[in-house]
Amino acid sequence: MFESLTEKLNSVFKSLSGRGRITESNISDAMRDVRKALLEADVNYNIVKQFCKDVRDAALGAEVIKSLHPGQVLIKIVNDELTKLMGPVDTRIYFVSPGPxxxxxxxxxxxxxxxxxxxxxxxxxxxxxxxxxxxxxxxxxxxxxxxxxxxxxxxxxxxxxxxxxxxxxxxxxxxxxxxxxxxxxxxxxxxxxxxxxxxxxxxxxxxxxxxxxxxxxxxxxxxxxxxxxxxxxxxxxxxxxxxxxxxxxxxxxxxxxxxxxxxxxxxxxxxxxxxxxxxxxxxxxxxxxxxxxGMGDVVTLVEKAQEQFDAEEAARFQKKMAKGSFGFDDFLKQMQAVKKMGGLKDMLKLMPGLGGQLKDVDLDGSELKQMEAIVHSMTPKERRDPDLIDPPRRRRIAAGSGTQPNDVSSLVKTFKRSRDMMKAVSGGSFGGLKALFSGGFNMEAMSAQMTGGRKIKQRSKRKRVIKRRGKIKKQR
The missing domain is CATH 3.40.50.300 (P-loop containing nucleotide triphosphate hydrolases)
Structure with missing residues (x-):
């Protein structure tokens, strides 16, 4: 939802990020773009007019003018005005007694x-x-x-x-x-x-x-x-x-x-x-x-997680990950819980900074079904210890699940990467699973890891190549 509006508003904020201070001139330019974005989103004209006036008045206040971060200040002001426009919060249903x-x-x-x-x-x-x-x-x-x-x-x-x-x-x-x-x-x-x-x-x-x-x-x-x-x-x-x-x-x-x-x-x-x-x-x-x-919605994400996992279950998962005994059965349980939370793509959209990057990414439920079929074709011993899955076992599992051996191999690799990620979550890099339920979970660190992991690996690989070339040169 709101993908087009989010994209346009973010471009407005980026245009201000390079400015030293907010002035009447650059705020007028920014509000012209905001007005256009809201009208294209089919917002009522009179509401757009009043909204832009309110944002402009707030942005040109004495305290804001002194700010050295105009883009961040405008985001805060627009966020507050959007909240006022759609608020206040009133999700209560007033029940009567006696009913109905x-x-x-x-x-x-x-x-x-x-x-x-x-x-x-x-x-x-x-x-x-x-x-x-x-x-x-x-x-x-x-x-x-x-x-x-x-x-x-x-x-x-x-x-x-x-x-x-x-x-x-x-x-x-x-x-x-x-x-x-x-x-x-x-x-x-x-x-x-x-x-x-x-x-x-x-x-x-x-x-x-x-x-x-x-x-x-x-x-x-x-x-x-x-x-x-x-x-x-x-x-x-x-x-x-x-x-x-x-x-x-x-x-x-x-x-x-x-x-x-x-x-x-x-x-x-x-x-x-x-x-x-x-x-x-x-x-x-x-x-x-x-x-x-485009700032995500961590509160909703945590609420969805709490609906699927209680604190005791989270603690059990954390102990297993810390001991390295986290197996495919546990992995499958977590993937099924993610599915109940609305699917992987919906969940990732709620993480700060990830929503815009997932616009063209296709993450449907078919991969989870294939994953379930592969895991169910494994023996209990293989589920507990994926390192046992050699080529003959891969072929047997593939035949039993109606998939190809490379699909099994790919799932095992994915599991091992996920296990490493979960071990980091459990160990404290992001605050741990228990912290998720107490509000101390570091979602930004998690987001950075998920979006930047591949680049980090690539940089590490380049460093190894450069180091190896340096050794060869010395020997010569």
């Missing part, structure tokens, strides 16, 4: 409302709630069936009726939830391809009949300004409590994310960052601002 808490989802057709209902339900289950999803989109063909399928995938019950009265279905669903002990009700309402009076009247009538505790507007971030305009219309009719932005993983512009809060005055609650049902994230303006400026 009623959440109504509204939005245009095609914005991902039904899928978002299932994602939100899945999120609530992880928080210990017992949600009920209500199939109240009676206009779109197969909408009810879609929600039922999603309900089966998540294990969340779905309430539906074979009638065309949305108000009646919603009322009956609330009664059913009370009788069944569901503490949250998520109502999926009908949308249209554009805002019309019929659509607005129906969703307003449903809201009036069931008096939801929270009304969230689901917006497709890829529609840019259209999403913002529809958000404004919905807010005037429904009194929204928040916004959920979908498809943010596929939008390189991100204008809706930067505009919708300022236009509606309502907080962005969640963002959809993938097709899978666990790809709904709480929205944190400060973290998003950091991602937009």
């Amino acid at each position: 808490t009623i959440i109504l989802l509204a939005g245009l057709q095609g914005c991902g409302k039904t899928t978002t209902a299932a994602k939100l339900g899945n999120y609530l289950v992880s928080k210990g709630k017992r949600p009920l999803m209500v199939a109240d989109d009676l206009q779109r063909p197969a909408a009810i069936e879609q929600l039922k399928v999603l309900g089966e995938q998540t294990g969340i019950p779905v309430y539906s009726e074979e009638i065309k009265d949305a108000v009646r279905v919603a009322r009956n669903a609330i009664k059913h939830a009370k009788d069944s002990g569901n503490d949250v009700v998520i109502v999926d309402t009908a949308g249209r391809l554009h805002i019309d009076e019929e659509m607005m009247t129906e969703v307003a009538n449903v809201a009036k009949a069931i008096t939801p505790h929270q009304i969230y507007l689901v917006c497709d971030s890829m529609t840019g300004q259209d999403a913002v305009n529809s958000a404004k219309e919905f807010n005037e009719r429904l009194e929204l409590d928040g916004v959920i932005l979908t498809k943010l993983d596929g939008d390189a512009r991100g204008g809706a994310a930067l505009s919708v809060k300022a236009v509606t005055g309502k907080p962005i609650k969640f963002i959809g960052v993938g097709e899978k049902l666990d790809k709904l994230e709480e929205f944190h303006p400060d973290r998003m601002a950091s991602r937009i400026l």
Whole structure:
């Protein structure tokens, strides 16, 4: 997300990095480029105008003028203003007692409302709630069936009726939830391809009949300004409590994310960052601002790691790595955990300085599947001690996994390199795995190692060649 905007903003900051101080002249040039980058990202014109004015006023303050690092100062100011533009943080869902808490989802057709209902339900289950999803989109063909399928995938019950009265279905669903002990009700309402009076009247009538505790507007971030305009219309009719932005993983512009809060005055609650049902994230303006400026998002990375590893498991891994007993079974567990965290590419994007370098890198899940097949074809002894894998064993493992011997050889080499990296992590170069859970993990050192390792090896190789040539020359 935001790849194009991040790239353009970084070029603006680099242009200032060579200047001695910030002046009115060079800040004007920089803000002209920032304005252009935001407009190209489909941010609302009035918001861009005000944003640039706020940044300019802050940058020309007395304390900033004295700074010797204008590029860094401007990054800090832009980061603060972006955070203010998208903030404040408000990811709370206000639950009532006694229940059920009623959440109504509204939005245009095609914005991902039904899928978002299932994602939100899945999120609530992880928080210990017992949600009920209500199939109240009676206009779109197969909408009810879609929600039922999603309900089966998540294990969340779905309430539906074979009638065309949305108000009646919603009322009956609330009664059913009370009788069944569901503490949250998520109502999926009908949308249209554009805002019309019929659509607005129906969703307003449903809201009036069931008096939801929270009304969230689901917006497709890829529609840019259209999403913002529809958000404004919905807010005037429904009194929204928040916004959920979908498809943010596929939008390189991100204008809706930067505009919708300022236009509606309502907080962005969640963002959809993938097709899978666990790809709904709480929205944190400060973290998003950091991602937009290419500074990564270490806090989110640590949170994802904590979801997959507890502190005791991390300690066990660290002991194994320190002893050199880290084997292929452990390696496979870590790769599977990375996959659950969103995949290797998504994880690396959250590391400071790595996001822009991964733009054209293709890291999909097919390599992990091949890796699993190869490891499962090894004997327990081979998994514990990869040094045993000689050419005959490689051929046997390749035949058992449906791969080539060079694939097995490549995996063994990758494992050994990873083991060395993990040993460095365990030993303290980056603070250790336990430090990851206490906030002391040195992510910048890790990032430098991952991006610079190959160059270091190349330099070392050149030094060895030069040294060898020098010895030959002396002998002559």
